[in-house]
Amino acid sequence: MNSMDSSLKVEIGSYNSGNIPPLMHEIRHALRNLLDNDETTTIDLRGLPMAPGEQQQLLDILGKGEVSVQLDALGKSEITESSYAGVWLIIHYNNNKEVMGKFIEITRMPAILKTRTADMEESLAALQVKLEEV
Amino acid sequence: MNHDKPLGQALREQGVSRRGFLKFCATTASLMALPPSMVPAIAKALESARRPSVIWLSFQECTGCTESLTRSHAPTLEGLIFDNISLDYHHTLQAASGDAAEAAREAAMEENKGKYLLVVDGSIPLGNPGYSTIAGISNLEMLKEVAEHAAAIIAVGTCAAYGGLPHAKPNPTGAVSVEEIIKDKPIVNVPGCPPIPVVITGVLAHFLTFGKLPELDHLRRPLAFYGNNIHDRCYRRPFYDKGLFANTFDDEGARKGWCLFKLGCKGPVTYNACATIKWNDGTSFPIEAGHGCLGCSEPNFWDMGGFYNALSESTMDLSRTAAVGIAVGAAAGAASGLLNRRKKSKAEAAHETVTVKDLQREEKS
Ligand code: SF4
Numbered sequence: 001m002n003s004m005d006s007s008l009k010v011e012i013g014s015y016n017s018g019n020i021p022p023l024m025h026e027i028r029h030a031l032r033n034l035l036d037n038d039e040t041t042t043i044d045l046r047g048l049p050m051a052p053g054e055q056q057q058l059l060d061i062l063g064k065g066e067v068s069v070q071l072d073a074l075g076k077s078e079i080t081e082s083s084y085a086g087v088w089l090i091i092h093y094n095n096n097k098e099v100m101g102k103f104i105e106i107t108r109m110p111a112i113l114k115t116r117t118a119d120m121e122e123s124l125a126a127l128q129v130k131l132e133e134v
Numbered sequence: 135m136n137h138d139k140p141l142g143q144a145l146r147e148q149g150v151s152r153r154g155f156l157k158f159c160a161t162t163a164s165l166m167a168l169p170p171s172m173v174p175a176i177a178k179a180l181e182s183a184r185r186p187s188v189i190w191l192s193f194q195e196c197t198g199c200t201e202s203l204t205r206s207h208a209p210t211l212e213g214l215i216f217d218n219i220s221l222d223y224h225h226t227l228q229a230a231s232g233d234a235a236e237a238a239r240e241a242a243m244e245e246n247k248g249k250y251l252l253v254v255d256g257s258i259p260l261g262n263p264g265y266s267t268i269a270g271i272s273n274l275e276m277l278k279e280v281a282e283h284a285a286a287i288i289a290v291g292t293c294a295a296y297g298g299l300p301h302a303k304p305n306p307t308g309a310v311s312v313e314e315i316i317k318d319k320p321i322v323n324v325p326g327c328p329p330i331p332v333v334i335t336g337v338l339a340h341f342l343t344f345g346k347l348p349e350l351d352h353l354r355r356p357l358a359f360y361g362n363n364i365h366d367r368c369y370r371r372p373f374y375d376k377g378l379f380a381n382t383f384d385d386e387g388a389r390k391g392w393c394l395f396k397l398g399c400k401g402p403v404t405y406n407a408c409a410t411i412k413w414n415d416g417t418s419f420p421i422e423a424g425h426g427c428l429g430c431s432e433p434n435f436w437d438m439g440g441f442y443n444a445l446s447e448s449t450m451d452l453s454r455t456a457a458v459g460i461a462v463g464a465a466a467g468a469a470s471g472l473l474n475r476r477k478k479s480k481a482e483a484a485h486e487t488v489t490v491k492d493l494q495r496e497e498k499s
Contacts, residue, residue, distance in 0.1 A: 017369040017371070017372065018372055042170030042171065042173075043170070044164050044169075044170055046164050046165075046410060046411065046416070047164075047167065047410055048410065049367040049368060049369045049371070049409055049410060050369060051369040051370075051391075052369075052418075052422060054369070071153060071157075073150075073151050073153045073154030073157055074150060074154040074157055074158060077157060092157050092160065092161055098416075099416050100157075100161040101157075101160055101161040101164045103160070103164075103170065111156070111173075112153055112156050112157060112160070116152045116153070118152060119151075119152050
């Protein structure tokens with residue numbers, strides 16, 4: 001490292017918005033609510049002021065669980081269950097690989113993964129046509 | 135242009151799956167600062183929304199606002215909103231020019247009388263009409279003509295919203311904003327130099343979803359994006375609260391990421407979404423890059439007494455600027471941030487009114 005580099009050093013570790021603890025409490029409440037009332041909660045991470053590195057800190061705290069799904073619709077989406085069962089992290093990208101949305105969903109199964117009824121109806125019709133061809 | 139096809143059907147024909155559509159709705163709700171629980175309702179409304187005709191007029195401007203919206207090279211989610219309006223006139227983007235372009239504008243106005251949206255970027259010179267013309271028509275004349283049968287007007291960028299750079303002292307062209315000329319139409323101001331791209335599309339998405347314009351503040355800005363000031367949502371706020379300030383751009387405070395108030399940051403009097411939505415793929419915003427906020431979404435920001443003068447020493451005219459919102463203490467700030475996101479209409483309730491004198495006091499203590 002030359003002297004120029006060291007004079008520009010920014011101590012990122014000293015930044016802290018203080019938003020992680022209230023967020024963790026909110027996740028705990030939401031998980032309790034899911035267990036007691038079967039209610040899903042979605043938290044939009046874009047709305048929270050986070051210092052550089054803080055979002056990564058949060059993701060490190062949540063950790064990775066055993067399910068990880070990649071969706072390919074209007075760009076990729078990564079859907080991962082955290083090490084806390086029922087707490088999912090959803091990141092939507094566009095075709096430019098830019099992050100379009102980051103959510104924590106406290107649910108049994110993220111809504112976007114479920115197959116839509118209209119899609120199943122269309123599939124049924126398509127299968128019928130296929131069967132007639134065979 | 136066919137305006138009768140519902141948005142859902144138009145998207146499906148472009149190969150967007152239902153999961154893709156749901157993703158589109160989730161990110162749209164997020165950018166409109168609506169609670170995620172509203173996604174199903176938004177999906178339902180957008181599915182059957184009709185594509186509005188949009189006429190976009192550019193007056194005294196630098197084209198930065200159009201750049202902000204269209205800079206992406208590949209289709210993006212916000213691009214989808216833009217693609218699914220019927221942009222019937224935009225002299226920078228359209229292929230037609232001269233008489234053919236003006237004929238397209240007149241045809242769109244006639245066909246969609248009373249229903250089209252008018253988007254304006256740039257200010258309007260009231261001095262010599264020759265300062266800025268399109269096809270020989272003065273900006274003033276064209277604005278009045280197109281506004282007459284518009285359903286609503288969206289003034290994009292600080293120039294159209296408040297006069298912006300052309301309006302800066304000594305204002306040689308006599309530049310004014312849209313709202314200073316048009317008094318009888320609903321107007322939404324989307325200020326910023328330039329505005330955050332998703333804020334422009336967020337307003338369009340809101341119009342598509344609800345068929346009406348979003349809730350506005352006293353400067354006609356959508357509350358969803360301009361309901362909080364930069365200072366309230368700034369991650370450097372805990373340093374401000376502790377009185378830890380950078381005094382120069384290369385001192386210990388600057389290196390440690392302390393508050394930029396003394397270096398001229400206008401965050402405390404600036405209402406915008408930069409601190410949370412951020413810029414360039416949500417990467418950063420000026421304060422994160424080490425420079426104070428210039429206050430570009432506020433009226434008269436060029437004349438706010440110097441970009442590098444602290445608010446407490448500036449001679450700026452705060453009369454048109456909203457009461458400064460300061461949450462009480464760092465912890466309360468974070469908690470109210472979480473709440474505000476969900477209860478947007480109550481955002482103002484979290485604010486206490488302070489004056490420049492209060493800021494001076496806080497700075498000294
Ligand atoms: S004065 Fe500027 S840098 Fe300091 S906390 Fe407020 S917005 Fe952030």
